[in-house]
Amino acid sequence: MAEHQKPRRRQSERAKSTRQGIMSAAGLVFEEKGYEGAAINEIIEAAGTTKGGFYFHFPGGRRDLAAAILDSTLTREGLQQQELKLQEVVDTGAILAYRITQEASLRAALRLSLHKNARDTYGTPWPKWLEINTAQLTEAQHRGEVRAGVSPSDQAYQIAGAWAGLVLVSEAVDGHFGNVEERVAKMYMNLLGSIAHPATLPEIDFSTDRGRRLYTAFLDRQNSSPPSNTA
Structure with a gap:
């Protein structure tokens, strides 16, 4: 059972890393350009991910991303x-x-x-x-x-x-x-x-x-x- 869990664990770790990478990249873009000026494509490019990967984690786009940054940083x-x-x-x-x-x-x-x-x-x-x-x-x-x-x-x-x-x-x-x-x-x-x-x-x-x-x-x-x- 432990062997079967390893691929899932690696997949979960990759997903977590991708999500964090998107949020870190978005932080830089939001800091420079604000909410209205931050383009999704620019964030995707800065994060080194795909459009599908971005919307998998943040289906609501910029709104969900802003909410996630606030929730994870102002702690x-x-x-x-x-x-x-x-x-x-x-x-x-x-x-x-x-x-x-x-x-x-x-x-x-x-x-x-x-x-x-x-x-x-x-x-x-x-x-x-x-x-x-x-x-x-x-x-x-x-x-x-x-x-x-x-x-x-x-x-x-x-x-x-x-x-x-x-x-x-x-x-x-x-x-x-x-x-x-x-x-x-x-x-x-x-x-x-x-x-x-x-x-x-x-x-x-x-x-x-x-x-x-x-x-x-x-x-x-x-x-x-x-x-x-x-x-």
């Missing part, structure tokens, strides 16, 4: 439970700030998520991120980390808007993403400085390289995990 991978809930708030944005310097697909996802027709075309993750940040801030307030009278939902909007705007403005001003991590760290320091309990603020790590450290540690754990036995 919370690398985030770990912390003693302070406000630290998790910072870590959420710090990890994404690091990843956006490394991953074209994530940069494309940010632009796709802010497209004026995103909600009605392929979906947008911002409502979910607002929910996540609101839950984090609510728990932090219950623990006494956030001052009484602060509205977690209002602050969640402040954080989401500040993060996205800062990343895009930073690129527009500098022409690159090299300063994003430092600016995001300062952004969190400024925003939380107005809502955190005075005794809590000094305990939060706003280090510029925190997102990189957390995410690379996550990747190291993933790479060191033993493969599952599918035989």
